[in-house]
Amino acid sequence: MRWNGIIEAYRRFLPVNAKTPVVTLNEGNTPLIFSPRLSEMVGKEASVYLKFEGLNPTGSFKDRGMTVAISRAVEKGAKAVICASTGNTSASAAAYAARAGITCAVLLPKGKIARGKLAQALICGAQVIALRGNFDEALRLVREIGESYPVVIVNSINPDRIEGQKTAAFEVMDVLGDAPDFHFLPVGNAGNITAYWKGYREWKEAGISKKLPRMMGFQAAGAAPVYYDKIVRSPDTLATAIRIGNPASWKKAQMAIAQSNGCVDIISDAEILAAQKWLACNEGIFVEPASAASIAGILKCLGKRACKQCPLADEMRASLLPRPVKIVCTVTGHGLKDPDVVNLQGLKTVTVWPTVDRVIRAMGL
Ligand code: F0G
Numbered sequence: 005m006r007w008n009g010i011i012e013a014y015r016r017f018l019p020v021n022a023k024t025p026v027v028t029l030n031e032g033n034t035p036l037i038f039s040p041r042l043s044e045m046v047g048k049e050a051s052v053y054l055k056f057e058g059l060n061p062t063g064s065f066k067d068r069g070m071t072v073a074i075s076r077a078v079e080k081g082a083k084a085v086i087c088a089s090t091g092n093t094s095a096s097a098a099a100y101a102a103r104a105g106i107t108c109a110v111l112l113p114k115g116k117i118a119r120g121k122l123a124q125a126l127i128c129g130a131q132v133i134a135l136r137g138n139f140d141e142a143l144r145l146v147r148e149i150g151e152s153y154p155v156v157i158v159n160s161i162n163p164d165r166i167e168g169q170k171t172a173a174f175e176v177m178d179v180l181g182d183a184p185d186f187h188f189l190p191v192g193n194a195g196n197i198t199a200y201w202k203g204y205r206e207w208k209e210a211g212i213s214k215k216l217p218r219m220m221g222f223q224a225a226g227a228a229p230v231y232y233d234k235i236v237r238s239p240d241t242l243a244t245a246i247r248i249g250n251p252a253s254w255k256k257a258q259m260a261i262a263q264s265n266g267c268v269d270i271i272s273d274a275e276i277l278a279a280q281k282w283l284a285c286n287e288g289i290f291v292e293p294a295s296a297a298s299i300a301g302i303l304k305c306l307g308k309r310a311c312k313q314c315p316l317a318d319e320m321r322a323s324l325l326p327r328p329v330k331i332v333c334t335v336t337g338h339g340l341k342d343p344d345v346v347n348l349q350g351l352k353t354v355t356v357w358p359t360v361d362r363v364i365r366a367m368g369l
Contacts, residue, residue, distance in 0.1 A: 007033045010068050011075065012172040017071060017174070017206060019167055027074045027104045031067035032171055034059045034357070036179045036332070041286050042299075045306050049328040050352065052302070053184070054283075055176060062124060065196060065336050066096035068172060069165030074100040076164045079154040082106060084155045088142030090245045091121030092337055093312055097158050098128035109155070111135050111142040116244050118342035138239065139193075140250045153342030160195030161252045169196055173300065175204025176332055183208070183215040184330040188315055190297035191221040191230055191268065192246030194257035196336065201260035217332070218315055219266035221257060222301035224294075228270045230257055241271045244336060244349060247295035268316050271300040279303055281349055290339030298333040 007013070010277040011020055020026070035056050037072050056205035057065035064197070074097075077085055084107040087097045094110035094117075103160035110125050114134035118176035125132050138195050143159060151158040160166055177183055183204050188196050197219055213254040222233050224241030231247055236249035251257065273280075276293050279300035284290045291299075319325045356362040 007112045008170060009071055010054060011071055014171045014174055016172075016230045018074065019164060021184065023235050024075050024079045026071070027078060028071050029061035029067065029099065029103060031060045031071055032175065032272075034175070036176060037287075037289065038202045039287055039333075042331075042332040042333075044303060046329065047325070048329065050325070050331065051328060052331045052333065053176075054287070054289060055172060055332055055334045056289060057172065057317075057334060058295065059242035062096045062099045063120075063341055064092040064096065064142055064171060065172060065334070065339035067100070067344075069160065069168035069195070069199070070096040070100045070158065070166035072105050073156075073158045073162050073164040074106075077158070077271060078104050078106065079151050080156070082154075085108065085158045085299075086146055086149060086155045087111070087158045088139060088146045089159075090116075090139050090247055091341070092245055093159065094130065094132070094144070095121045095124035095128075095341075098125040098130035100347050101130065102128040102175070104109075107131070109133060111146060113138045113142060113247070114249060118244055119344055120341035124341075139248050142170045142250065157229055157250065160193060160198075166199045166202060167252075170203030170206070172334065173200045174207065174365040177207055177213050180330060180332075182213050184332040185217060185326055186220055186266075186329075186331045187217040188220045188222065188298040188301050188331065188333040190243075190246055190252065190271070190294050190301075190334075191223050191264070192227075192294065194251040196229060197221050197254040198256040198261050200334070201264060216264060219260045219264040220239035220301060220305070220314075220316065221261055221266070222297045223268065223269040224276065224297065225270040225272045230254060230268050241276070242345075243261040243293035243297060244342075245292060245295065265315065269301065269304065269314065271297060271304055275304065275343075277349060280345070283335070284339070291335040292337040292339050293345055295335040295337045298335060302331070302333055313347050
């Protein structure tokens with residue numbers, strides 16, 4: 005069957021009507037990839053799946069929310085949209101605005117955006133404004149501009165974004181037949197964890213699904229306001245996508261974690277890099293550093309350094325996990341967006357003269 009994007013697939017759960025002009029790049033329908041190695045690590049009768057959101061049209065989950073936000077903006081007659089971004093939202097907004105034929109301005113923290121994301125926003129013709137400040141300051145400016153000028157904000161403070169992003173939970177349930185037992189996610193501006201929880205709840209309330217997952221959120225240790233329950237003035241992490249100190253959906257994320265009996269925890273930059281490399285080397289999936297946060301999270305839960313409040317770790321120790329147990333980790337963005345990370349990983353090519361002998365030696369045979 006032809007896939008025409010998330011609005012067509014889940015129209016009756018979204019804030020659109022027959023007159024809404026659908027601006028789509030056929031986003032969504034991303035694969036839920038079984039991870040044999042993570043499943044084995046969790047234990048007998050465990051299935052761990054990776055929702056690979058890097059396979060959306062602009063390479064991140066943002067496209068789900070953006071198709072709804074831009075379609076609705078066009079419906080309202082908007083001629084321009086604006087967003088603050090750590091990179092992926094700007095790439096997505098630029099692409100969907102280009103498709104709609106409207107103007108797009110993006111405010112980015114200068115020097116803290118992965119190279120691929122910057123290229124995406126520029127090539128799609130967005131007005132790219134590098135701010136001498138961080139994401140939180142950029143979002144504050146965007147809110148002010150949105151109040152006084154005729155532009156539609158397409159950050160996740162726009163509820164249409166959350167509505168679109170909740171369709172990832174629908175897709176997970178469509179494939180698994182019900183919600184998983186645990187859902188692991190990176191947390192930055194906290195919109196995505198809010199959106200998944202909304203999606204899971206809506207289908208449970210509609211009687212389409214039976215279970216609700218425990219929402220497991222992971223923040224970079226240097227940018228962990230939800231974990232510390234405190235604004236972080238100068239957030240810092242090499243996972244630039246989640247370098248956020250004052251998330252917009254903070255309260256809603258806390259609610260999702262509390263209501264689902266889940267948890268929020270931190271992982272270090274070293275753990276993020278290790279998880280990124282582990283996933284690429286063991287499952288062949290290259291994700292950007294922020295996306296590796298969910299993998300670092302599950303590895304932490306399974307390891308010796310599991311946090312005290314982690315239900316997965318506790319229940320594994322006490323053999324209380326439901327059997328069979330189903331776990332989903334969302335990997336939010338494609339690794340190709342941030343190619344410079346190979347330097348941080350300390351990875352290098354080997355250069356040799358063009359002889360069989362030299363190549364064989366370089367191969368270590
Ligand atoms: N992973 C990636 C790859 C992201 O780009 C983001 C957020 C997150 C995770 C966190 O999701 O904000 O919903 O909690 N990126 C935003 C942006 C902030 O501007 O692209 P969240």
